[in-house]
Amino acid sequence: MMNLYALFRDAAGRYPDRPAVIDKDIFVSYRELDDMICVLAEDLNAFGVLPRQMIGLCFVNSPAYIAVTYALWKLDAVVVPIDADFKEAEVRQVCDRMQLSAVIHHQGGGDSWPTGSCPKVETPFYFRSMYSGTRSESGIHMAFVRFTSGTTGTRKGVVLSHERIHERICAVNKALGITCADRVLWTLPMSHHFVSTIVLYLACGAGIVLSGGIWSRAILETIQRHHVTLLYASPFHYSLLAADTSDQMMPGVRMAISTASGLPGWIHERFYRRFQLPLAQAYGIIEIGLVCINTDRPAKKPDSVGPVLPDYQVHIKNPQTYPGGDGMTCGEVFFRGPGFFDAYFDPWIDQTSALVDGWFETGDIGGLDADGYLYLYGRKNHVINTAGMKVFPREVEAELNRHPEVKESCVYGRKHDRLGQIVAARVVLHNGVAEVDSAALKAFCRRNLATYKVPEYIDFTEYIEKTPATGKIVRSL
Amino acid sequence: MGDGDMAYDEVEDALLAFLRNEIFDPGVEIRADTHLIAAGLDSFSLLRILVFIEKTFGLRIPEAEINEDRMSTVKNMAGLIDELQQNT
Numbered sequence: 001m002m003n004l005y006a007l008f009r010d011a012a013g014r015y016p017d018r019p020a021v022i023d024k025d026i027f028v029s030y031r032e033l034d035d036m037i038c039v040l041a042e043d044l045n046a047f048g049v050l051p052r053q054m055i056g057l058c059f060v061n062s063p064a065y066i067a068v069t070y071a072l073w074k075l076d077a078v079v080v081p082i083d084a085d086f087k088e089a090e091v092r093q094v095c096d097r098m099q100l101s102a103v104i105h106h107q108g109g110g111d112s113w114p115t116g117s118c119p120k121v122e123t124p125f126y127f128r129s130m131y132s133g134t135r136s137e138s139g140i141h142m143a144f145v146r147f148t149s150g151t152t153g154t155r156k157g158v159v160l161s162h163e164r165i166h167e168r169i170c171a172v173n174k175a176l177g178i179t180c181a182d183r184v185l186w187t188l189p190m191s192h193h194f195v196s197t198i199v200l201y202l203a204c205g206a207g208i209v210l211s212g213g214i215w216s217r218a219i220l221e222t223i224q225r226h227h228v229t230l231l232y233a234s235p236f237h238y239s240l241l242a243a244d245t246s247d248q249m250m251p252g253v254r255m256a257i258s259t260a261s262g263l264p265g266w267i268h269e270r271f272y273r274r275f276q277l278p279l280a281q282a283y284g285i286i287e288i289g290l291v292c293i294n295t296d297r298p299a300k301k302p303d304s305v306g307p308v309l310p311d312y313q314v315h316i317k318n319p320q321t322y323p324g325g326d327g328m329t330c331g332e333v334f335f336r337g338p339g340f341f342d343a344y345f346d347p348w349i350d351q352t353s354a355l356v357d358g359w360f361e362t363g364d365i366g367g368l369d370a371d372g373y374l375y376l377y378g379r380k381n382h383v384i385n386t387a388g389m390k391v392f393p394r395e396v397e398a399e400l401n402r403h404p405e406v407k408e409s410c411v412y413g414r415k416h417d418r419l420g421q422i423v424a425a426r427v428v429l430h431n432g433v434a435e436v437d438s439a440a441l442k443a444f445c446r447r448n449l450a451t452y453k454v455p456e457y458i459d460f461t462e463y464i465e466k467t468p469a470t471g472k473i474v475r476s477l
Numbered sequence: 478m479g480d481g482d483m484a485y486d487e488v489e490d491a492l493l494a495f496l497r498n499e500i501f502d503p504g505v506e507i508r509a510d511t512h513l514i515a516a517g518l519d520s521f522s523l524l525r526i527l528v529f530i531e532k533t534f535g536l537r538i539p540e541a542e543i544n545e546d547r548m549s550t551v552k553n554m555a556g557l558i559d560e561l562q563q564n565t
Contacts, residue, residue: 085521115480152505187520213514214514214518214519214520214523215543215544215545215549216544217512217544217545218545236520236524237520237554239540240543240544241542242540243539243540243541243544244544244545245541270540352545385519387524389521416528418524418527418528419524419528422528442499443498446499451499451500451522451525452521452525456528457532
């Protein structure tokens with residue numbers, strides 16, 4: 001049975017002295033990272049972590065994040081990443097819905113961790129929970145479950161096995177060609193990006209360079225000092241880099257990948273003008289991996305997420321001319337290929353039942369040009385993408401509706417040039433009396449929701465429009 | 478200064494209140510000269526500050542000004558906002 005830790009250990013055997021992670025001036029070599037993983041695995045085992053247990057990981061970006069993930073895999077436990085910004089109520093929700101046996105948390109308050117055994121890991125904390133059972137659904141060798149919030153009735157948790165993750169990184173590397181000579185600049189939260197990226201880099205002997213800041217000057221210095229060859233960042237990071245006024249270039253960078261949300265044309269233009277380096281858009285979904293990367297013609301077709309990678313197939317269903325689609329024939333985007341998720345966790349739905357005749361329905365609207373390049377124009381459903389963070393309107397509405405003065409609410413995404421979308425709400429108060437203001441409602445939401453889910457704009461209204469047939473809220477502005 | 482623009486002190490107070498209430502944990506002390514990156518500011522929080530400035534002061538901070546010199550402390554940010562208000 002393959003294990004992702006074994007994949008890493010093979011690379012560590014081949015490249016023991018190469019840097020695996022660089023965090024400011026701390027170099028962690030493959031051998032050192034493997035040592036950290038082994039010590040942590042012993043600690044975790046002594047603490048009671050068993051194979052097939054579900055373990056939450058609530059950590060900020062750090063070498064420790066990576067080491068703990070692989071230590072859990074070494075023990076054959078299942079990693080459930082938890083957003084480091086999550087409030088206690090949200091962590092508790094993940095814990096209950098995913099039946100986690102424990103949560104390893106970067107902030108204090110839990111049981112004490114065995115001390116002093118792993119010097120490069122800052123003291124993490126370990127919370128035991130009420131669930132001590134192990135999971136072994138349908139013989140799937142689970143490695144990772146991504147909890148997706150949302151509300152009652154939606155599918156929670158995307159299950160990935162060691163085998164499927166291995167398949168997807170092999171498919172991605174046909175486009176990226178990562179080798180031990182690469183150093184990747186890392187800017188995004190590891191709790192949201194890991195299995196199609198970090199696992200790949202560490203299987204190839206590449207180095208992961210943590211960005212160490214957000215200002216362009218610091219990032220450019222990091223790129224130069226640590227000989228970065230590949231950038232993996234969001235459009236916002238690129239917009240700040242593009243505005244840099246120094247004369248520092250990035251001669252060693254062979255590819256700059258833009259991900260997390262759509263790349264506005266002006267950011268691509270300015271970045272290209274400043275660094276003579278095109279931004280390659282990538283299109284990834286947790287269920288299916290990175291299926292498109294515009295590595296071939298990023299300069300000629302910057303608005304495209306690229307052709308589908310060689311191992312995958314794309315299908316545009318119900319094509320028609322959409323508004324905003326630049327006259328292109330667009331439809332619902334479906335994919336087929338290796339490394340797709342094994343199942344949804346709660347309720348448990350295996351892959352075969354979740355796919356439509358073997359195809360995954362993305363919920364995105366897009367079209368292909370004559371060369372087979374995919375362009376995305378919007379979403380069929382109402383998930384809000386605010387700077388790459390996904391927000392489910394119904395989760396935010398449920399929180400707003402808990403306020404005693406709120407009768408009903410409607411949460412939607414407003415367009416924003418920097419964030420892509422911004423969370424906004426329309427709220428109806430009981431009796432129409434405005435006894436709370438938007439600041440009070442935002443403060444109320446902040447108690448239980450991560451800050452990126454809290455509406456930036458709240459308008460008070462007298463009624464919320466519903467579709468006549470189903471009574472569903474109309475979320476478009 | 479245009480009509481309706483806030484005085485420098487008010488801008489600084491509004492930014493401090495926002496950062497203390499909405500960005501940083503209560504345990505983190507934020508003063509006008511606190512270095513915000515050292516205090517734990519990340520790129521998503523920076524985006525939220527930019528949105529706050531847009532909403533509160535009606536100003537879009539140009540990309541060229543979003544750097545260490547202009548935005549690393551509340552004091553810097555208030556100075557930048559003041560300057561942009563003078564120019565509009």
